[in-house]
Amino acid sequence: MTGRCIYLTLSLLTCNLAAIANGWPFRTKMIDNVSPSQYMGDMQVWDIKAGNDGYVFFATAAGLTVWDGVRWTSYRSQSDSYLRALHYDAETSTLYSAGNDEFGAWTQNPYGDFEYKLLYSYSGQGGVQVFWRCVRYGNKVYFQSHSALCSWNITTHTIEEQAFDGNVSYLHCSNDSLYLQLDDRLYIVRENGLVPTSINIDSRIVFIRKDNGLTLFFTEDKGIYKWDGKALQTLNNETSGKLSKARIFSAGRYNDSCTLVGSIVDGLFIVNNAGKIIDHISDKNGLNVTTVLSTASDNLENIWLGMDGGIAQICNDSRNIYYHSSQTNIGSVYCMALFADYLFLGTNKGLYRLSATLNLEFIQESQGQVWNFFNTGSELFVCHDKGLHALNNNKLDLLPAPGVWVIRKHLNNTYISADFAGISVYEMQNGKLAWRNKLEGYSGLNNNLYTDKFGHIWLLDSNCPMMVQPSKNLRYIDKIKLFGVAEKGSKLSMSKLDNEVVFYTETSAYVYNIAMDSLMYNSHYSNLIAACSGRPISLIQTGNNFIYVADNQVGLIERVDRQFYKRGNLMDKAADAMIPREYRAFVQLSDNIIALGIQNGAAFHNLSEAATGNNIPLKLRRLEVESQDRTTLLPTDVDHYSISERAPKLKFYLTGLGTYKTVDYRIDNSEWQAVIVDNYLEINELQYGKHTVEIRNAEYNNNLPPYTYQITIQGPWFYYRPYIVAILLVAILTTFFIIQWYIRQRKRKRRHFQIIQSERMKHQRSLHEMEMMRMEMKERDKQLLNFTMENINRNNMLNEIRDEVVALKENLNNNPDQRLRSVVRRIDSHLSNKQNWEIFKKYYNNIHDGFFDRLIRLYSDLTVNELKICAYLKLDLSSKEIATLMSISTTSVEMARHRLRKKLNLPHDKSLVVYMSEI
Numbered sequence: 001m002t003g004r005c006i007y008l009t010l011s012l013l014t015c016n017l018a019a020i021a022n023g024w025p026f027r028t029k030m031i032d033n034v035s036p037s038q039y040m041g042d043m044q045v046w047d048i049k050a051g052n053d054g055y056v057f058f059a060t061a062a063g064l065t066v067w068d069g070v071r072w073t074s075y076r077s078q079s080d081s082y083l084r085a086l087h088y089d090a091e092t093s094t095l096y097s098a099g100n101d102e103f104g105a106w107t108q109n110p111y112g113d114f115e116y117k118l119l120y121s122y123s124g125q126g127g128v129q130v131f132w133r134c135v136r137y138g139n140k141v142y143f144q145s146h147s148a149l150c151s152w153n154i155t156t157h158t159i160e161e162q163a164f165d166g167n168v169s170y171l172h173c174s175n176d177s178l179y180l181q182l183d184d185r186l187y188i189v190r191e192n193g194l195v196p197t198s199i200n201i202d203s204r205i206v207f208i209r210k211d212n213g214l215t216l217f218f219t220e221d222k223g224i225y226k227w228d229g230k231a232l233q234t235l236n237n238e239t240s241g242k243l244s245k246a247r248i249f250s251a252g253r254y255n256d257s258c259t260l261v262g263s264i265v266d267g268l269f270i271v272n273n274a275g276k277i278i279d280h281i282s283d284k285n286g287l288n289v290t291t292v293l294s295t296a297s298d299n300l301e302n303i304w305l306g307m308d309g310g311i312a313q314i315c316n317d318s319r320n321i322y323y324h325s326s327q328t329n330i331g332s333v334y335c336m337a338l339f340a341d342y343l344f345l346g347t348n349k350g351l352y353r354l355s356a357t358l359n360l361e362f363i364q365e366s367q368g369q370v371w372n373f374f375n376t377g378s379e380l381f382v383c384h385d386k387g388l389h390a391l392n393n394n395k396l397d398l399l400p401a402p403g404v405w406v407i408r409k410h411l412n413n414t415y416i417s418a419d420f421a422g423i424s425v426y427e428m429q430n431g432k433l434a435w436r437n438k439l440e441g442y443s444g445l446n447n448n449l450y451t452d453k454f455g456h457i458w459l460l461d462s463n464c465p466m467m468v469q470p471s472k473n474l475r476y477i478d479k480i481k482l483f484g485v486a487e488k489g490s491k492l493s494m495s496k497l498d499n500e501v502v503f504y505t506e507t508s509a510y511v512y513n514i515a516m517d518s519l520m521y522n523s524h525y526s527n528l529i530a531a532c533s534g535r536p537i538s539l540i541q542t543g544n545n546f547i548y549v550a551d552n553q554v555g556l557i558e559r560v561d562r563q564f565y566k567r568g569n570l571m572d573k574a575a576d577a578m579i580p581r582e583y584r585a586f587v588q589l590s591d592n593i594i595a596l597g598i599q600n601g602a603a604f605h606n607l608s609e610a611a612t613g614n615n616i617p618l619k620l621r622r623l624e625v626e627s628q629d630r631t632t633l634l635p636t637d638v639d640h641y642s643i644s645e646r647a648p649k650l651k652f653y654l655t656g657l658g659t660y661k662t663v664d665y666r667i668d669n670s671e672w673q674a675v676i677v678d679n680y681l682e683i684n685e686l687q688y689g690k691h692t693v694e695i696r697n698a699e700y701n702n703n704l705p706p707y708t709y710q711i712t713i714q715g716p717w718f719y720y721r722p723y724i725v726a727i728l729l730v731a732i733l734t735t736f737f738i739i740q741w742y743i744r745q746r747k748r749k750r751r752h753f754q755i756i757q758s759e760r761m762k763h764q765r766s767l768h769e770m771e772m773m774r775m776e777m778k779e780r781d782k783q784l785l786n787f788t789m790e791n792i793n794r795n796n797m798l799n800e801i802r803d804e805v806v807a808l809k810e811n812l813n814n815n816p817d818q819r820l821r822s823v824v825r826r827i828d829s830h831l832s833n834k835q836n837w838e839i840f841k842k843y844y845n846n847i848h849d850g851f852f853d854r855l856i857r858l859y860s861d862l863t864v865n866e867l868k869i870c871a872y873l874k875l876d877l878s879s880k881e882i883a884t885l886m887s888i889s890t891t892s893v894e895m896a897r898h899r900l901r902k903k904l905n906l907p908h909d910k911s912l913v914v915y916m917s918e919i
Contacts, residue, residue, distance in 0.1 A: 030322060030574075031286035034311040040074035041065040045306025046084040048296035049095070053619040054656040056298050057095055058306060059083035064097060064106060066114060068621055068655045070677060077104065077116040087134040087141065092154070096141050098131030103143045103150070110635035112622035112653065119152050120159055133171040137178040137189070144171035149180065149189070162193075174208040174215070181205050199232060201225065207251030209259060211273045218243075218251045218261060224275055236275025243269065250306075252295045260303060262292025268305055268314075285326065287312055299616055300659055317659040319609045320571055324601035328360055332579040333597030336587045337373035339380040339391070345602065346370030351382060353394065366396055371447070373587075374407040374415075376433055383407065388417070388435070401426075401435040405447040411455050414474060418449040423457065425474045439470055441477030450494060450501045454514060458501045463492050465503050465519055467512070483519040485510055495539040497525065497546070506535040524562065531557050531564040538585045540594070545607055547594050549584045552576070554596065554603075566674040567698060568660025571596060574603040611658050611699040618663065618697050618707045622653035624680075640710040648713065650693075652681040658699030664706075665695045674698055688715030777847075795884060837864070844871055854919055859904060866900050869893070874916040 036043050042061035049057045054069040063076035064083060082100040089096065095106040095114070101122040106114045120143070122129040133144040140151040148163045149171070169181035171189075178189040184202050187194040203219035210216070215227040216235060223240020225232050234240050246263035254260045254270065258278065261269040267282030267290045283290050287307070294306035303314035331349040338344075345352040351366035372383035382389040382396060383404045389396035404419040407426065415426040415433065423439040446459045457468040461482065469479040485492070490505035502525050503510045509525030512518075528546060529536070532555060536548035544559040552575040556567040577599040578584055587595040592608040623634040627645035634641055643650075654663065654677060663681060664672040668691055675681060683693065691713065696706035845852045855870055856862065862870070865886065872882045879893040886893070901912055 030315045030320075031281070032313045032315065033286075033288045034313065036310055039065050039067070039072045039311055043309050044293060045311055046293050047086045048294045048304050048306050049086040049088045050296055050298045050304075051088040051095065052090055052093060052616075053621075054299060054616060056296065056304055057086055057088060058311065059086045059097060059099070059294075060306075064095075064114065064116075068653075069657045070654070070661060071679060073113075075106070075114050075116065077102075078118065079121070084130065085132055085134045085143075087136055089136050089141070096134050096136070096143075096152075098134045098143045100128050100130055103131055103134060103152075110637045111633045112620075112636055120150060135171055135173040135178065137173055142171055142178070142189070144168060144180070169204045170206065172205065172208040175210050179205075179208060199227060201232070206248050207259070207261075209253060209273075214273075216259075216273070218248055218259070220248050224271070226275075239271060239275045239277050242277065243271075250292055250294045252297075254297050254303070255301070260295035260297070262295045262305065264291050266290055268292050268295065268303070281314065315659070317611070319606050319611065319659075321604040321606065322571075322574065322601060323354070323604075325360060328362075330360070330600055332599050333602050334370060334579060334583055335372045335383075335585070335597060336589065336595045336602055337375050337380055338589045339373075339375055344373065344380065344391075345597075346373060346382065347597075351396070361394075363391075363394060363396060371405045372407070374433075376428075378431060379433060381407065381433060383417075385420075388419075390433075399435050406449065408449060408451050410451050410457075410474075416449065416451055416457055418446045418459070420445060423449070423468065437475060439468075439477060440475065442468060442480065448494070450496050452501045452512065453499055456512070458494065458512075460492060460494060460503075465492065465494070465510075481517075485519060491535060493535060493537065493539070495536075495541075497528075497539070497541050500525075504529045504535065504539075528557065528559075528564050531566050537581060540586045540588060542588060542591065542594070542607065547586055547605070549578075549586065549596065551581070552578065554605075556605075556607075563671065565664070565672070565698075566662070566676065568658075568662035569676060570594075570605045570660070571603040572660075574598050577601070611660075616656045616697075617704050618654050618656045618695055620652060620707065620709075621655045622651075622680075624651040624653070625649070626651060639708065640712075642712045642714060644714040647684075648686065649682060649684040650686070650711070652683070652695065653679075654681060654695070656697065658697055660699055662698040663695055664698045665693065667694075668692055686711065686713050688713050795887060799884075799887065837868070840871075841867075848874070851919060858919070862903070865896065866903070869896055869900060870916055873897075873913050874919075876913060876917075 039058065041058060041063065045058050045060050045065075047059040051057060056067040058065040058067070061082045063074060063081070065072065065074045079102065081097075081102050081104075083097050084100070085098040087096045088094075093108070097104060097106060097116075102118060103120050104116050104118045106116050109115050129145050129148070131143045131145050131150075133142075135142050135144075136154075139155050140153050143150045143152070146168050148161055149168065150159060150161045152159055164182060166183040172179040172181075179197075180187045180189050180194060181201075181204065182194070184200050186197045186199040186201070186205070188197060189195075199217075201217060201219060201222070203222040205217050205219055207218040208215065209218070213228065217225040217227065217232075219225065221244050223243045224235040226235045243261060243263065246266040246269070248261055249264045250262035252260050257272050259271050259273075261271055263269065267280065267287050269277050270279040270281075272278055281287055287305070289307040289309035289312075291308035292305050293308055296304045298304065301316045303316065305312040305314070330345060330352050331347040333345050333347050335346040336343060337346075341356065343354040345354060348369050350368060351363040351370050353361045353363060355361075366382070366384070366389075369385040370382055371385070374381040374383065380391040381399075382391060383406060384396075385403045386398070388399045388401040388404045388407075390399060391397075401417075401424055402419045402421040404417045404424070407415050407417040410416045410425075413428045414436075416439075417424045417426065421438060422443040422445075425436045425439055426433050427436050428434075444459070444461060446461070448460070450458045452458060455470070457470060459466045459468065465483040465485070467479075467481045467483065468477055469481075470476070471478050485503065485505070485508075487505045487508060490507075492503055492505060494501060494503045496502070500511050502522070503519060504525065507526070507529065509522045509529050510519040511522045511525065513520045532539075532548050532550060533553055534550045536550050539546060539548045541547075546557040546559065546564070547570065548555050548557070553569055554571045554574070556570050558565050558567050574596065579597055579599060584596070587597075589595050589604075592606055594605045594607065596603045596605075620636045623636055623641070625632045625634060625643055625645055626649040628647065632645070634643075657663065657677060661677045662674060663677055664674050665681060665683070666672045667683070667686070681695065686693075689712070691711045693709045693711055694706040695709075697704065841852060851871070851874065852867060855867065868886060869882060872885065877885075879890050879897070883890045883893045897912060904912075904915070906912065906915060
C-alpha cells in the first residue's frame, strides 16, 4: 500500500538493552496516511469494519471502499447512496450498509466484485432520514437513525420499523445485549419493544464494552464511566478529563485489554480496561487529521482510522521495530552499536547515545561524519572522518591513526582498517586496541574491505576486485592483483558469506579460487543474488538467513537445502527514509536483531518473532486469463478451470495475505517458489494439459494447507484423439474428392487447350495477314515517297536550270534573246504542271484509302495548295521540303500552315502532322 510513511513512537518497555533478544525498548509503529485519491472515496470516512479473508470495508460519502490487503477498490449503489454505517456478518459473508434515506446489503459475486441490494428506502416527508448504526442481533439486522429503529429479518426478508418521540443517540451491541440510548436513558432492545435500565447518562454514549463484570460507557463529552451493576462511576478521572476535552466521536474494541478511542479534537487514544491511556496518536506524531470519525483493527492487528480527511493505517507488525527521534534531528544514521547498556547511533552530524529510557544524548566533540563502529567487547571504537576514536566514559579519545571507514578482524591478534591513507594495521596490546603501522605499498582510498581465510585483504578499486597480499609481519605489501569479471561495466559489490568473500553483480557472483589464483563464477551465490531484487547494496548473513538492501527495498532470503527462498520485504515502511544509496548497511545487534540506519532514526527487524495477526487462509478474489488479444474473467467459486486460450497468462488476485504479502506457489508438485504479491500473482508457464497449482501463505510457517486449483490448458485440435480420428476421416474424404476434381479438371483443361490452340492458329493467321498488308502498305508508301522524291529532284533540277537561264538572261545587257525567254516559259510551265498534281493526287488517294476524299468531306473549302500541304504533312515532310515541292519559300509554307490550322480550327496543343495522320 502506498502512502506517506511517518514514524510513531508508542509505549516503551523498561528493559536492559543488553537483553535485546528478549525485548526492546522501542515499540514504534508506522502510520500510512492514505489520501482519498488513493482509496477512491470521499474525505469523510464514517465507519470501518473488518471482514473475512483480510478485507477491510470503509463507508464514505462516495459509497463503499474496500481494501483487500493489497489493493483498493470502490463501489457505488444504484442510488449513489451516502454511507455512514457498516456491519459485516461473518456468518453469511454479507456486508450491511446504512446511510442517508436507505440501507442495503453487499455480497461478493463469483468474479470478486461486490454487488449492492437495496433493502429499504425512506419515502416519507420531512427531510432526510440518516441511519447512523447497523448491528446484527439474533436473526435480525437493526438500522438506527436519530428518530427510528428499523430491522431486517434475514430469514423472512421482512422489515419492521419503530419510531420514537425522543432523540435516539446510538444503538450498541455488547456481548449478548442490544442497547439503545433514548434521550438520556439507556434501554435494552427486546423483540416486543424497549426495556428501560436504571442507567441515565447526560452525554451521548459512543461505545459500550463489558469486561470482567464491569460495563464501560465511552461518552461523547463526559469521558468513560463504569457500571458494576449497582453504581455508575467515572473510570479514571485523569483519562476522562482528557477525553472530555478531546470529545469522543468513535470507539471500538482493539483487543482483550484495550479500546480504540477516536476524538474530534486530538486524534486517537488507546485506553486499557483500567482507563489508562497507553498511547496517544495525533498530528504531533503522525496523523494528518485529528478528527477521527471511525476506528477498527484487522486480522493483522493493524489499526485503521477513518477521519474527516482520509484514512490512516497504523501498522502493527511486531517483527519490525522503528525508532524515530521526535525531539532532535540527529540526521542520517549510518551505523549503530550496542555497548554498555546503550545504543550508539553514528550519524552525519556526529555520535549520539540512547538509553533504555529513550534519553537521547549527543557525545561532545563528536561533530562530523561517523562511518562505523568497532566493538571489541571491552572497548567501542568510532570510525570517524577525523580519525579513529576510542569511547571512554562517554568521551572520545583520538588514536594516532588516520580517518577510518571500517575495521575488520584479520588473523590472530591483528586487525585491518580501510582509511583515508590506505590500509592500517591494529593489534591488541594489554586488552586494548592500538594502531601499529600503515601497510606500506598501498595508498588508495577505499571505504570498505574484507579479509579472507588465507589472510588476503580484498578491496574494490574502481569497480574492480583487488587482492592485497601483505607480508607475514604486516609491514608492507608482497603482492597486489586486480581481477576482471565476465560482466564488464556492471556495478560490483562485495560481502562475506559463509566465511567467503563474495563479489557480485546484478546477476552473478564470484569467489576466489586459490588453486587457480582467480575469481571464479559461483552458481550457489549467483542463485542467492537472483533471489534478490537487483544488485544488493548491502548483504549480510545470519545462519541460513540472508538480509539484503537494494533500491528502496529490504528483503529476507532463507536458505533451505542449498535452495534460496525469498521470504518477504522487511522494514518496508522505512523505505522512503533510507540514507544515501551507496552507504546503506546492516548492523547485526544480536543473533536475531538486524538494524538499518535511516533518516533521523533506525529500523530493526526481529528474525525470531512470528508474524503478527491471525493465521487466516488465502482466498482467491479474482482470476484473470490474459491471452494475446483479450483478457477473460473466471469465476472464483470453483476450483477447476478449463482454459482454451493460447499461451495464457494467469493473474491470481489473492486476499488473506500477511504483512509482507509473500506467498509460496508450486505447479505439479515442483519446488515451492516464493514471490511477493504487489498486485497479483502471475503464472504464465503452464503448457497444454492438466495442472495442479498450489498457493500458500509464506508468513505463517505453512500451518494451513495450501489453496489448490486444478487447471486444464486445452491444446489445439491435434492434441486430442477424437479430433485426430475426425480429421483423418475428413482428410480421406477430401483426398477422394480432390482426385475426382483433378480428373475432371484435366479433361476440362484438355478441351480448353484445344480451343486455345485453335484460337491461337486463327490469331497467327490474322497476324500474318496483317503483316502482309503492313508490308504492302509500306511498299506503297515507299513508292509514293520515291515518286515524291523524284518530283522534288526534278523540280530542284528545273529550278537550277531556270536560275541559270535567268542569270544568263541578265548578262545579255537588256537584250534578251527570244529563244531564252521561250526556254524559261517552257520550264515555268513544267514547274506548274497540273498533270503531275493530278497524278500525285490520284496515286496518293489510292494508297491512303481516300485521304483527299475524307479531307474534302470534312473541309470542303480547302484550296489545292492547302490539300497539297495536308498530303505532304501526312508524309511527315518538313517545311523546307514542302517549299521545294511547291516552289515557294519556307516562310510562305509556315504562313500557309498557320492559315491551315485556323481553317481546320485545331487547338493549340494539337499537332498538325498528328492530326493529318489521324484522318
